[in-house]
Amino acid sequence: MTFSMKTKKQQILNLAGWTWSWVATLALATFGPQFIWDDHQLLTILFVGLNFANGIAMVIANRHFFNSLDELQRKIQLEALGITLGLTVIIGITYSLLDTTNLIGADAEIGFLVGMIGVIYFLSTLIIGRRYA
Amino acid sequence: MKNKLKVLRAEHNLTQEQLAKAVEVSRQTINAIEKEKFDPSLMLAIKLARLFKTEIESIFIYAKD
Incomplete structure (x- = not known):
């Protein structure tokens, strides 16, 4: 395309x-x-x-x-997605671990993870985009 | 990779926006190539070379970082 x-x-x-x-x-x-x-x-x-x-x-x-x-925009999105995926796995597992080991009072909620994905994706797209500005 | 895109664009009296439209990319991409922050794909390099009626090697110069 x-x-x-x-x-x-x-x-x-x-x-x-x-x-x-x-x-x-x-x-x-x-x-x-x-x-x-x-x-x-x-x-x-x-x-x-x-x-x-x-x-x-x-x-x-x-x-x-x-x-x-275009190719630069795809590269920016790809890098942002890579960072988002990596951080989601790391933070998600840590968050779950905090719950199962009772280091946090509340139960781990999937909504927190979804919200965090949005914030990380938004910020990483912004930061990586500025690198090519 | 070093390039002479900015010089060629100026010689042809083109704005970044016009050049971007001619080779079907965003202005941000042209800007990033000119500032040598982004190396274009072979397809885009060919499009640029054809537009300026020159060889790819005379626009893009391979140099080790």
């Missing part, structure tokens, strides 16, 4: 759309059973499935976004 700013912007908007709808369906699947449809099992299954399908669409949109980048 050849690079163009227009295509890149379209892919960013596409990815943003799928990401927001994934967050929305996640919120519905999480809080819906308690606050909207009174633990109706079929509706819960439907929304969990919808959230999962939405997640797949988000991954595909992310792939399209990646393919719309």
